[in-house]
Amino acid sequence: MWRSGGLLGRRVEWAVVVDEQPDPDQWYVLIAEIPWNEHPAESTMPDRYTYEIHCEPHEAVVPEQQLVGPWRELVDRVREADSSPRRPQPESQPAPECDAEASPATETEDSSDAQHETDPLGGTDEPHEPDPLGGADEPDGER
């Protein structure tokens, strides 16, 4: 799960391996309650955060102001769990995961770090993806 936007426009990631949580059954119940197919409307509040949640096989983009009910509970729990000093070691990575785009092994190497600053582009070695929703934001020859 990662968060972008905010006044700073900074991306922050949290990752959790559900089966290694002390209460995996409760996580599964919560994940089952999430209305994954009901996509919240895009954020239109300047400077608010947007959360992008990946929980295989689900994905969702949720504006911060629409984090209610199980969405809010999931985000809060992921953030709380990822700040735990008892995070699992990278070699154990059972599915499902509620995590970020980056490798879970990489994400869990540092057991003392709760949040992970990342490149806003999603990785310096990755090609930049064009934005299908904002055609006007791509550099072109007509600027």
Place this chain on the structure above:
Amino acid sequence: MFRMPNSPVSPTKSPRALCAIVPPFLLSRIATLDDPRFERAAHAARRSLTDIGHDHLDHGRHEHTLPPRSLRPDQTAVARGTISRAISDAQTGEILPGVLVRSEGEPETGDVSVSEAYDGLGHTFALFWEVFERDSIDDRSSPLEATVHFGRDYDNAFWDGSRMVFGDGDGEIFTGFTRSLSVIGHELAHGVTEFTAGLVYRGQSGALNEHVSDVFGALVEQYAWGQTAGEASWLVGEGIFTDEVEGNALRSLRAPGTAYDDDVLGKDPQPAHWDDFIVTQEDNGGVHLNSGIPNRAFWSAADTLGGFAWERAGQIWFDTLTNGSLTPRSDFSEFAAATIAAAVARFGDGSEEQRAVEAGWALVGVVPTTN
């Protein structure tokens, strides 16, 4: 209230036309001096402010004389240029608006965040009214409302469509967001944009929305502090990082990409040139990233022109925002063309101002085009 209802500045008479050799912000600063060595100067400045109708510019240090908005007998009779502020306290919850703790004219509550928000809204209103003759965010005297202490350790500030909302910061990276006048101005400028050009908050138009807020956020600070373009820091959000962070501010208009470079935060990712435009899905299409490009164009124009940035570069940007030349989906090229047209309209074809604006866009590699 900033201005007594029975002594308004005429909406047809620009405050800038008042023949005061000392600008209002400087009078205001002098008027609030407590040092006995400057007693006479402070007294004279207060008298001058009263004479020219700027007695509201006491920076919140003296109780305002107007009644709270709720006590006005007739809301519709309020004169243009009359400020009405209302600060609420979310008490670390996330339910808006929270508890109303200070209305216009009421004394300080003892809560620093409340005072900072109240004073910051006053400074922001002052820029838009006194310089640009815009009466609040909607130009119709709408109240300026803010909520402080939003959320627990909430490390952000935002505009929710009707009010500014400020978190207290997490104490590790961010301190309270009301500490920065440019942040307060930034958030209120989102409201002005919403009521004017309505720039869609995504992609290039979203980056322009952010750019406009950064420009007027910086100008609010410069106007309040009486800084010329050469004296100003051109930083947005200076002072909201904790001492643990290696950085000066959220953004730099003068040098995008240099505001911070920290182990936790990383390096300021803002580009300063069109060639470095960032294409991303995140952050509504990089609205807080690519705003660095037009930000530097504005700084360049203001720096070239010198003096007080709000007088010429700021005026051109304000005209651009409000003269109907933009569409909600305007891109950088269209915005650049609109600023040049605004410079020509106000200062003349071939003017120094037009050339400065054109040079600013050339510096950042944006070619003005019109559709």
